[in-house]
Amino acid sequence: MASIAARSASQAFRRSVAKSAVRPAQSAKYSLLARAAVNRASLAQKAAPSALAVQTRGVKTLDFAGTKETVFERSDWPLAKLQDYFKNDTLALIGYGSQGHGQGLNARDNGLNVIVGVRKDGESWRQAIEDGWVPGETLFPIEEAINRGTIIMNLLSDAAQSQTWPTIAPLITKGKTLYFSHGFSVVYKDDTHVIPPKDVDVILVAPKGSGRTVRTLFKEGRGINASIAVWQDVTGKAQEKAIALGVGVGAGYLYETTFEKEVYSDLYGERGVLMGAIQGLFLAQYQVLRKNGHTPSEAFNETVEEATQSLYPLIGQKGMDYMYNACSTTARRGALDWAPIFEKANVPIFEQLYESVRNGTETRKSLEYNGRKTYREDLARELAEIDNQEIWRAGKVVRSLRPDYKPENDS
Numbered sequence: 001m002a003s004i005a006a007r008s009a010s011q012a013f014r015r016s017v018a019k020s021a022v023r024p025a026q027s028a029k030y031s032l033l034a035r036a037a038v039n040r041a042s043l044a045q046k047a048a049p050s051a052l053a054v055q056t057r058g059v060k061t062l063d064f065a066g067t068k069e070t071v072f073e074r075s076d077w078p079l080a081k082l083q084d085y086f087k088n089d090t091l092a093l094i095g096y097g098s099q100g101h102g103q104g105l106n107a108r109d110n111g112l113n114v115i116v117g118v119r120k121d122g123e124s125w126r127q128a129i130e131d132g133w134v135p136g137e138t139l140f141p142i143e144e145a146i147n148r149g150t151i152i153m154n155l156l157s158d159a160a161q162s163q164t165w166p167t168i169a170p171l172i173t174k175g176k177t178l179y180f181s182h183g184f185s186v187v188y189k190d191d192t193h194v195i196p197p198k199d200v201d202v203i204l205v206a207p208k209g210s211g212r213t214v215r216t217l218f219k220e221g222r223g224i225n226a227s228i229a230v231w232q233d234v235t236g237k238a239q240e241k242a243i244a245l246g247v248g249v250g251a252g253y254l255y256e257t258t259f260e261k262e263v264y265s266d267l268y269g270e271r272g273v274l275m276g277a278i279q280g281l282f283l284a285q286y287q288v289l290r291k292n293g294h295t296p297s298e299a300f301n302e303t304v305e306e307a308t309q310s311l312y313p314l315i316g317q318k319g320m321d322y323m324y325n326a327c328s329t330t331a332r333r334g335a336l337d338w339a340p341i342f343e344k345a346n347v348p349i350f351e352q353l354y355e356s357v358r359n360g361t362e363t364r365k366s367l368e369y370n371g372r373k374t375y376r377e378d379l380a381r382e383l384a385e386i387d388n389q390e391i392w393r394a395g396k397v398v399r400s401l402r403p404d405y406k407p408e409n410d411s
């Protein structure tokens with residue numbers, strides 16, 4: 001859905017793309033979406049009776065459960081200021097996967113001068129054309145895009161960043177800025193061999209979500225949370241640039257971190273509760289129900305459907321205690337008793353996982369698997385295996401019974 005919506009929006013915008021990459025001064029029409037987004041966000045913020053509303057704009061030191069942290073916000077970067085800040089820059093977005101799509105379209109809609117660099121005639125090249133990037137005008141082979149850019153946004157897959165580095169490195173000349181959305185390549189330099197030139201700023205903007213969400217939140221007038229960090233500050237402006245670019249690509253709030261902390265927490269989280277652990281827990285619970293004679297629909301409903309449709313959204317809205325409170329006293333008692341047992345059983349696994357991230361084991365695996373020529377086909381095969389597991393086959397039938405079910409959204 002997101003990609004269809006994004007595509008139709010970008011097709012509408014395509015009509016207003018200038019012959020060459022859009023200059024801010026020429027981008028009045030182009031930035032209508034961006035302006036609407038910013039207006040909606042600032043209205044929402046004015047209406048919100050939160051602690052933020054009573055603070056001055058810009059840098060904020062907020063108290064997160066007793067720890068003070070710095071947060072930067074989009075409202076300090078009105079569109080005119082943003083466009084003026086980058087008026088002499090060309091953002092060369094290298095790679096057009098999920099992040100390239102979301103960040104690139106948002107920056108373009110914000111009226112910034114963006115070009116895309118990807119392998120000619122590959123899947124990304126085709127996708128970029130579909131999104132309105134024009135070969136020879138705003139879409140180039142990787143090397144040419146880097147030569148034309150002043151801010152080189154390396155959004156290739158992490159494995160590809162390592163593989164292409166010998167070709168890319170000599171093109172990142174003095175005065176350019178090197179941008180990443182993950183600390184992976186430079187932090188694990190012993191494995192990736194990505195060592196940035198000494199005379200360029202090296203910065204990070206890591207949206208906390210898929211590139212599709214980066215795009216949909218921007219179009220809704222909201223902004224995604226993102227982490228920002230500086231690896232190398234040659235100009236003294238590296239952090240300011242990171243904040244401005246974060247806003248440019250669609251972030252609402254930007255949280256300060258380091259390259260190391262970003263990559264450790266990110267690799268850990270996605271292998272853990274965000275993806276790996278959740279699939280493991282769902283499967284474990286489902287299997288035991290099935291072994292004990294429960295039907296697929298009952299096992300699925302009690303494991304996934306109730307979680308995703310009823311309970312997890314409540315955690316998102318107001319926290320775990322709120323979700324517990326919304327459930328029966330019987331459910332509450334059991335959950336209170338069993339949570340510490342699951343915690344105790346899982347801490348050693350999470351310790352093992354963090355160490356595997358810290359010592360580079362996870363990085364080396366990722367470089368090996370995702371560096372293969374057949375990485376897309378290999379991944380598709382493994383995902384097809386998941387899709388074919390009984391739990392997810394049962395899920396398809398359960399989903400089809402939802403009142404708002406539309407088959408086209410489930411293919």
Ligand SMILES: NC(=O)c1ccc[n+]([C@@H]2O[C@H](COP(=O)([O-])OP(=O)(O)OC[C@H]3O[C@@H](n4cnc5c(N)ncnc54)[C@H](OP(=O)(O)O)[C@@H]3O)[C@@H](O)[C@H]2O)c1
Nearest residue numbers: 095096097098099119122123124155156157160181182210
């Ligand atoms: N996805 C997320 O949720 C997310 C969130 C935050 C940060 N990040 C970070 O953002 C960056 C980009 O991630 P992504 O998910 O958007 O992209 P991705 O799917 O990991 O990478 C896709 C891009 O890499 C290119 N590519 C792959 N192998 C290549 C090779 N050997 N030579 C040249 N190009 C190659 C692909 O081009 P072809 O089509 O030509 O193969 C495609 O344009 C990564 O550093 C990632 O860690 C991702």
